Amino acid sequence: METLNINSSKRTQFIDITDAVRKVVDRSGVENGMVFLYVPHTTAGLTINENADPAVVSDMAGKLSQLVPEGDGYAHLEGNSDSHIKSSLFGNESFVFIENGSMKLGTWQGIYLTEFDGPRKRQVFIKITI
Amino acid sequence: METLNINSSKRTQFIDITDAVRKVVDRSGVENGMVFLYVPHTTAGLTINENADPAVVSDMAGKLSQLVPEGDGYAHLEGNSDSHIKSSLFGNESFVFIENGSMKLGTWQGIYLTEFDGPRKRQVFIKITI
Amino acid sequence: METLNINSSKRTQFIDITDAVRKVVDRSGVENGMVFLYVPHTTAGLTINENADPAVVSDMAGKLSQLVPEGDGYAHLEGNSDSHIKSSLFGNESFVFIENGSMKLGTWQGIYLTEFDGPRKRQVFIKITI
Numbered sequence: 001m002e003t004l005n006i007n008s009s010k011r012t013q014f015i016d017i018t019d020a021v022r023k024v025v026d027r028s029g030v031e032n033g034m035v036f037l038y039v040p041h042t043t044a045g046l047t048i049n050e051n052a053d054p055a056v057v058s059d060m061a062g063k064l065s066q067l068v069p070e071g072d073g074y075a076h077l078e079g080n081s082d083s084h085i086k087s088s089l090f091g092n093e094s095f096v097f098i099e100n101g102s103m104k105l106g107t108w109q110g111i112y113l114t115e116f117d118g119p120r121k122r123q124v125f126i127k128i129t130i
Numbered sequence: 131m132e133t134l135n136i137n138s139s140k141r142t143q144f145i146d147i148t149d150a151v152r153k154v155v156d157r158s159g160v161e162n163g164m165v166f167l168y169v170p171h172t173t174a175g176l177t178i179n180e181n182a183d184p185a186v187v188s189d190m191a192g193k194l195s196q197l198v199p200e201g202d203g204y205a206h207l208e209g210n211s212d213s214h215i216k217s218s219l220f221g222n223e224s225f226v227f228i229e230n231g232s233m234k235l236g237t238w239q240g241i242y243l244t245e246f247d248g249p250r251k252r253q254v255f256i257k258i259t260i
Numbered sequence: 261m262e263t264l265n266i267n268s269s270k271r272t273q274f275i276d277i278t279d280a281v282r283k284v285v286d287r288s289g290v291e292n293g294m295v296f297l298y299v300p301h302t303t304a305g306l307t308i309n310e311n312a313d314p315a316v317v318s319d320m321a322g323k324l325s326q327l328v329p330e331g332d333g334y335a336h337l338e339g340n341s342d343s344h345i346k347s348s349l350f351g352n353e354s355f356v357f358i359e360n361g362s363m364k365l366g367t368w369q370g371i372y373l374t375e376f377d378g379p380r381k382r383q384v385f386i387k388i389t390i
Contacts, residue, residue, distance in 0.1 A: 034257065036357070040364065040365065050214055056214050063198055067327060068327075075315040076315040081316060084319070091351055092308055096168070097255055109170060129294075186344050189335055
């Protein structure tokens with residue numbers, strides 16, 4: 001298992017980790033298999049979506065915050081229940097296939113750590129199987 | 131890795147791919163393992179839900195479009211940010227266990243490719259592990 | 261494959277299954293691998309989120325029911341389309357890494373079966389790979 005260490009800089013932030021994951025896949029030397037990603041946090045998640053136009057992820061973050069607003073009368077005293085909910089809606093794990101030594105992402109796909117309660121130090125666990 | 135090729139015919143459409151996946155599992159001859167599914171698109175996803183009453187998926191599609199409407203003041207110029215958001219809410223990957231040569235789906239479960247920006251040509255990548 | 265049998269007691273309920281999954285992992289004797297979880301139902305799901313303050317999951321359940329209300333003019337005659345939608349939003353499968361014989365959950369993470377149409381008898385399928 002490998003670990004990516006990431007520092008987020010805003011409360012809500014979609015951080016493109018595609019290149020960092022690609023390096024781990026390259027280093028593994030695995031030709032055909034899978035790369036599994038896991039975020040060990042409860043107010044951050046993972047999603048795979050477009051990384052060409054940055055407006056896509058800002059629209060995604062905006063709509064999520066509209067659906068699940070900060071400070072919306074939550075019982076949790078820490079006040080960040082919206083962050084927990086957004087994290088569960090996106091999920092905290094994902095995977096990508098590896099074929100011929102490369103991740104089989106779609107043309108427009110990038111892998112994002114989705115920060116919903118930053119800025120914080122975050123980790124992404126990575127495991128590659130054959 | 132195998133690939134399903136699917137043509138969607140509407141902007142929003144839940145396409146039941148259970149039988150197509152089952153054929154790939156059958157052909158593999160794997161008795162006990164897992165089948166992993168991956169959609170390499172950013173405006174389509176995957177979900178496993180009821181395939182008995184078609185009203186279930188039409189209710190699901192309707193509620194999603196109510197929560198995340200088309201053309202809701204998005205910054206992304208292509209105008210389909212709702213499709214990207216719906217795709218991330220449902221996710222683009224899934225898996226099912228294989229036991230005694232068959233997928234261990236629940237009684238009411240079917241596997242759906244969820245089209246959120248059709249009509250388009252779509253792919254589903256499939257990998258079976260033991 | 262192993263199966264957890266769980267009885268939910270409310271319509272909406274987040275049931276912490278972390279200890280039950282941990283027992284299966286312990287019994288397997290696997291030192292380094294993955295544990296995959298699968299819910300074979302269409303009105304229940306799985307999520308990994310905070311299990312320290314119970315207000316977090318009650319806030320999560322409350323917000324979900326606000327976004328996707330029961331009896332919101334659905335076509336599905338059984339009347340529980342909200343349960344199906346919530347289940348697809350959270351997803352019905354998940355995984356956790358195993359390192360040195362233990363699940364690599366984050367400090368605050370617990371594994372929840374999310375009941376959205378209880379009370380019912382529910383199952384969680386578990387498969388451990390190396």
